[in-house]
Amino acid sequence: MKGNEAFAEAAIRAGADGYFGYPITPQSEVMEYLMAEKPHERTGMVVLQAESEVAAINMVYGGAACGKRVLTSSSSPGISLKQEGISYIAGAELPCVILNVVRGGPGLGTIQPSQSDYFQSTKGGGHGDYRMIVLAPSSVQEMADFARLGFDLAFKYRNPVLVLSDGAIGQMMEKVELDEQRPRFTEEEIIKNTPWATTGKTKDRERNIITSLDLDSAKQELHNHALQAKYKLMQEQETRFEMISCEDADYLIVAYGTSARISQKAVDLLRAEGIRVGLLRPITLFPFPTEIISKLADQVKGILTVEMSAGQMIEDVKLAVGCRVKVEHFGRMGGIIPSPTEVVEAMKTKIIGG
Amino acid sequence: MAEITKEDIRKPENLIYKKTDLLTDKPLSYCPGCGHGTAHRIVMEVLEEMDIQDKTIGIAPVGCSVLAYEFMNIDMQQAAHGRAPALATAVKRLNPDKFVFTYQGDGDLAAIGTAETIHACNRGENIVIIFINNGIYGMTGGQMAPTTLPGMKSSTSPYGRDVHMMGNPLKMTELVAQLPGTIYVTRQAVHTPANVRKTKKAIRKAFENQKLNKGLSFVEIVSNCNSGWKMNPVQANEWMVENMFPFYPLGDIKVND
Amino acid sequence: MTEEIIIAGFGGQGVLSMGKILAYSGVMGNKEVSWMPSYGPEMRGGTANVTVIISDERISSPIINQFDTAIILNQQSMDKFEKSVKPGGLLIYDPNGITHHPQRQDINIYQIEAADEAASMGLTKVFNMVVLGGFLKLKPIIQSEFIRKGLEKSLPKRHHGLIPENEKAIEKGKEIIKSVHQLN
Ligand SMILES: Cc1ncc(C[n+]2csc(CCOP(=O)(O)OP(=O)(O)O)c2C)c(N)n1
Ligand code: SF4
Ligand SMILES: [Mg+2]
Numbered sequence: 001m002k003g004n005e006a007f008a009e010a011a012i013r014a015g016a017d018g019y020f021g022y023p024i025t026p027q028s029e030v031m032e033y034l035m036a037e038k039p040h041e042r043t044g045m046v047v048l049q050a051e052s053e054v055a056a057i058n059m060v061y062g063g064a065a066c067g068k069r070v071l072t073s074s075s076s077p078g079i080s081l082k083q084e085g086i087s088y089i090a091g092a093e094l095p096c097v098i099l100n101v102v103r104g105g106p107g108l109g110t111i112q113p114s115q116s117d118y119f120q121s122t123k124g125g126g127h128g129d130y131r132m133i134v135l136a137p138s139s140v141q142e143m144a145d146f147a148r149l150g151f152d153l154a155f156k157y158r159n160p161v162l163v164l165s166d167g168a169i170g171q172m173m174e175k176v177e178l179d180e181q182r183p184r185f186t187e188e189e190i191i192k193n194t195p196w197a198t199t200g201k202t203k204d205r206e207r208n209i210i211t212s213l214d215l216d217s218a219k220q221e222l223h224n225h226a227l228q229a230k231y232k233l234m235q236e237q238e239t240r241f242e243m244i245s246c247e248d249a250d251y252l253i254v255a256y257g258t259s260a261r262i263s264q265k266a267v268d269l270l271r272a273e274g275i276r277v278g279l280l281r282p283i284t285l286f287p288f289p290t291e292i293i294s295k296l297a298d299q300v301k302g303i304l305t306v307e308m309s310a311g312q313m314i315e316d317v318k319l320a321v322g323c324r325v326k327v328e329h330f331g332r333m334g335g336i337i338p339s340p341t342e343v344v345e346a347m348k349t350k351i352i353g354g
Numbered sequence: 355m356a357e358i359t360k361e362d363i364r365k366p367e368n369l370i371y372k373k374t375d376l377l378t379d380k381p382l383s384y385c386p387g388c389g390h391g392t393a394h395r396i397v398m399e400v401l402e403e404m405d406i407q408d409k410t411i412g413i414a415p416v417g418c419s420v421l422a423y424e425f426m427n428i429d430m431q432q433a434a435h436g437r438a439p440a441l442a443t444a445v446k447r448l449n450p451d452k453f454v455f456t457y458q459g460d461g462d463l464a465a466i467g468t469a470e471t472i473h474a475c476n477r478g479e480n481i482v483i484i485f486i487n488n489g490i491y492g493m494t495g496g497q498m499a500p501t502t503l504p505g506m507k508s509s510t511s512p513y514g515r516d517v518h519m520m521g522n523p524l525k526m527t528e529l530v531a532q533l534p535g536t537i538y539v540t541r542q543a544v545h546t547p548a549n550v551r552k553t554k555k556a557i558r559k560a561f562e563n564q565k566l567n568k569g570l571s572f573v574e575i576v577s578n579c580n581s582g583w584k585m586n587p588v589q590a591n592e593w594m595v596e597n598m599f600p601f602y603p604l605g606d607i608k609v610n611d
Numbered sequence: 612m613t614e615e616i617i618i619a620g621f622g623g624q625g626v627l628s629m630g631k632i633l634a635y636s637g638v639m640g641n642k643e644v645s646w647m648p649s650y651g652p653e654m655r656g657g658t659a660n661v662t663v664i665i666s667d668e669r670i671s672s673p674i675i676n677q678f679d680t681a682i683i684l685n686q687q688s689m690d691k692f693e694k695s696v697k698p699g700g701l702l703i704y705d706p707n708g709i710t711h712h713p714q715r716q717d718i719n720i721y722q723i724e725a726a727d728e729a730a731s732m733g734l735t736k737v738f739n740m741v742v743l744g745g746f747l748k749l750k751p752i753i754q755s756e757f758i759r760k761g762l763e764k765s766l767p768k769r770h771h772g773l774i775p776e777n778e779k780a781i782e783k784g785k786e787i788i789k790s791v792h793q794l795n
Contacts, residue, residue, distance in 0.1 A: 022466065023497040023510065026650060032497070036512045040519075049498055049510050049520065052436065052466035077435070108416060108432070111650070172673050173631070173646035175638055258674065265672035339676035 003143040003169040004029035006176045007073070007099060010144035012039045014151050015182040017068035018046040020059035022078060025111040026167040027101035030073040043184055053078040057085030057098075064094035065210040067190040067197030069151050073099035075167070076117055077108060080125070086160055087126030091212025093227075095154035097147065098132075099163045101170040104308075104335035112335025113167030115257060118312035121164050122286045129224055131231045133161045133238060134285040136256040140174040142283075148179060153238065155194070157230055164285060166308065168258040168337060240283035241292060245271065249278030251351055252296055254317050255306040256282045258337065263306045266343035277347065285313070293320040302326045302351035306343055309333060326351060374402045376427045383421055387587020389577030390419050392544040393486055396554040397457070398426055400561055410453040411445050413438040415467075417459035418492040418579075436467025439474035442481045453564055455482035460501040461491045464526040468500075471526065478535025478569040482560040485526065485572065488579035489598060496582035500524040503601055508582070523601065527574040531608040537569035539608040543576045543599075545591045556606075568610075576602050612667050614752050615675055619660035619692055620684025625739035628765065629682075630661035633743065636753045636761025637665040645673035658687050665752060682746060686710055699794065703745055713792075720792040721749065728787055729780065737780035744784020755781075 001009070008030045011019065016039075021031045031049060039045035050056035056072045063070035074082065079100045089096060100121065104114035117125075121134050133153050135146045143165060150161040191199055201207040214220040242260075245267055246252070255263040260281040270277040280296060282289050297303070302325050305314040311329035318327050330346035332338045362368070376398035384390045401410050407428055414422040416435035423430035433441045438456035446454040463471050463485050474481070490508055491497040498508040498515060501523050505514040515523075531539040538560055542553035553575060560571030576598050580590035616633070620626045627648050637644040647662040662678075664670050681692045683704040689711065696702050698717045706712070707726040725741035747753065753761075758781065762774050 023461075023491055023494045025494050028494055028497060028509070032509045032512075035510045038513075051468060051500065054466075108420070108434075167650070168647065168674060171648055171650050173634060173644075174670075174673070175644060262672045262674055265675065268671060337674050339674070340672050341676060 001140060001176050002029055002171060002173050003137070003140045003165065004101065004171070005033045006140045006144040006178070007147050007163070007165075008033040009037070010147035010178060011071055011097070012037065012043060012045060013179050013181045014148035015043070015069055015184045016045050016071055016151070017184055018048070018059075018063045018070040020048050020050050020056040020063070020070070020072050021074065022050050022053050022056050024053075024075045024078045026103060026113070026170050027073050027075045027099065029170070030099065043181070045184070053081040054085065057082035057089070060096050060098075061085060061089055061092070061094060064089065064096045065092070065198050067185065067194035067199065069095075069155075069185065071097040071099070071147075071150075073101065075101045075103045075111075076105050076114070079117065079120070083120075083126035086132070087124075087128050087130060088212050089160050090126075090130035090132065090227075091128060092210050093158040094160070094210065095151070095158050096160050097150035097154055097163065098160060099165065102164065102166040104333065110335035111167065113169075113258060113308065113337060114333070114335055115166055115259060115308040115331075116310070116312070116333065117164065118285065118307065118309060121162050122288070122316070130227065131159075131234070131286050133157070133159060133234055133287070134164050135161065135240075136164050136283060136285050137169060138257050138260045138281060140169065140172065140176045143169060144176050144178055148182075157234060158196075159230065159234075164257070166258050167335075235287040238284060239287045239289050239291070241289040242281040242283060243292070244279040244281065245276075246278035246280060246296060248276050249296075249299065250276045250301055251278070251347065252300045252303045253277060253279045253306055253343070253347070254282070254293065254303060254313070255279065256285060256313065259306045259308055259331075262338060262340050263343055265340035266306075266347065269340060269344050270347060275347075275352065282313075288316045288320075290316070290320040293317055297321040297324045300325060302328070304343075304347050304351050305329050306338065306346075307331045308337065326354070328354070374399050376402045376407055378425055378427045380424050382425060384418060385581045387578065387580050387590065388418070388492075389488065389544050389575065390486060392550060393457075393484065393553075393575050393577065394419075394422065394425055396544070396550060397455070397484060397557055398428075400554060400557045401428065401453075403558070404561055404565075406453050406561070409451070410455070411449070413441050413445070413454070413456040415456070415458040415462040416493075417462045419457055419459060419486065420493065422457055436462050436465070437470055438462065439467065439470040439479070439481075439483065442483075443474055443477070443479050446479055446481050450480075453482075453561060455484060455561075457484045458486065459492065460485070460487045460489065460499045460526075464500040464524050468526075472530065472533070475530040475570050475572065476533045476535045478537070480564055480567050481570055482557075482564055483570065483572045484557070485574040486577050487574055487602065488577045488582070489523075490579045490582040492579040492582045496579075496584070501526075501602075503597060506597075525602070527572065527602075527607060530572050535570055536572055536608060537610045538563055538571040538606075540572070540606045541574040541576060541602060541604050543594075543604055545578070545594065549604075574602075576604070612665075612752065613670075614665045614680065614750060615678050616663045616665075616680045616682065616746075617660060617678045617692055617695065618663065618682040618684075619658065619688030622659045624659075624684050625736070626659045626684065627661050629739040629743050630663045631765045632740075632758070632761050633663050633665070633753070634761075635764040636758045639760035639764065640753050640757035642666060642753075643668060643670050645670050647673045658685065660688065660692075680746065680750065682742060684742070689713065701749060703742070703749070703788070705742065716792070717794070718792075719790070719794055721745065721788050722791050723784060723788045725784065725787075728783055732780065732783065734776055734780065737777055740777045740780035741784040741787070744781035745788035746784075747781065748785040748788055
């Protein structure tokens, strides 16, 4: 299965109620797969091709506000269009899953893979002080796993979850094990688990209003404090990462997604030469694994970040490290994927020799 | 009688047809048999005949014709998906003496750009909109477009467009004809020489309207997308005549002279 | 065992599907696999390539720039990938349409006239399977029972009637592949 298809199938199996999207390369397979699978017959899930990404994300707002498991997917230019809607979703505290299969930018850019949407994803691409949980899959298996995990985290925190993938993972095929079908929420479950949802005012409760607006500044500030407390809780509880060959490492690579896969090969190549290198792979980009990187900074002599961008995540790595050891960036842009041997070279020239 | 040599044939007085200089020498990137190429040519021929190359600004969409600026030898801007009429609005308002046109596909113009299209038409911007309706998203690999016919298969309507689930095809051209801002609204095709001539006349009329500050002219060209329809070019044109034309009948829809 | 393969040629030559069948066969044989295609409009008749990795261990990078085997089906791909074969590695190509034959001395080079063979079988569509057969002759990394299962998995049901022909083509490929340059 392709990464995009694995994500789509896993979303059905996670009990999704609705998907709303608009075609864009390299993620059109998500909707194509869903349409071919007829999920309305399999589980009753609704799949709709919207007239634009703007419409799609606002459909997600509407569905999520009813307590439904809803998702959308797109690639960079389309995700940019969704930013207004995402900000509203974060402000109204609605759960949903958004997949970005990143391609190179800026602008129309290229359809080839990239990781240049890191800032947009982790620092809030829309307006206002908000954060999303950002999951970064590095395999087809994780594309599938994070569809379900994404929903679960979204509902746990009443917050949008972004799955930040890229064209390479979306298009590639690997072995994947899929979870069993989970039933969609029943009406009773929605009323019980998401009592805030607009399900129709009954006599026994006050009316439910989903909004991000509060014109009373004092109240709006309180709301913002509550949001910040929630984001802090996410940082404490949801930080995820993988460490590969870090125990005895003299040098460290920090990389996520496709870059992490490439860097893993680079680690093997460097170790074959007797250079002890480890890899730290952030799985959540927000919350960022700051603590572990800070700890590793005491152990290693230098850190190389590998990203398919001009160097965005490196800023978070540097914040974690301070000035204790050298931190350098290596990456390619415009849709070019760095090769493992280029990473080896960069490690040697920028960190070990530099 | 002496044999005719290639050199004789190439004498200027023997010239009966020549590619307009308003098309670049870059090989077209379109699939063989695609209507985009012909549409490009006749728009450029009209500009050449009106001698307005130096006064024309074109807006390219996102879609297969995203690279129109590679082929059209005029100043061009490339817009975000669906936003060409917004760009054109500003270009024309800030440069009222220039000729401004957009060249857009059906996904671009009738899905993501519906709002921009309708409002530019309704405001009666003094521009020309060329609308290539091939009933599909060509560039992204054959997904359903707002114009896809009922029952028609695409990669996101693999069992055929079910209008109960996916909505009805949108006749954008009839729709904008309702708006007071449009002055000339027509639907044409480019699959035969006769149709090419008619379409060229329509495009000429559209630009003449702009010259006279009359308002917005909207020229739809029903075209094939043989790749997206998964047919060869001949089949695609036959299918277009049999299926697209009954739903999207050719001819003028609104002419305010 | 880890085998890193690039298959490269024109869009219509069945490059991606050959890789797919190889990858699915690997899965059936309980191996780890990855299949990483080039994608985009360039696939319309332009060049297409796919990287397939088959391994007994977890695959680190699905994207690599050095290959154990390169299967090359047009000149552009030869220009691009001849240099990417690891020293001591394998290059298989169909000489049909190749004007600059491979020059490397530090790799094993084989020719397979798959286009001609498929045409003489009257089945131009199985061209890619002839090539696959040639590869499997030299690198029998997957048993034929798994290849069959791989074919079943990757071909849509309505084409399952064509499996025997595909298998015949694979056998033909094994017969006709011939050495051009051999490391000793
Ligand atoms: C914001 C955004 N969403 C989606 C896309 C992907 N996209 C590129 S072209 C296209 C559809 C083009 O279809 P159409 O306008 O009918 O033009 P055609 O290719 O058929 O001529 C889409 C959806 C994009 N580039 N930008
Ligand atoms: S995909 Fe369709 S619209 Fe695009 S160039 Fe090919 S035939 Fe024309
Ligand atoms: Mg179209």
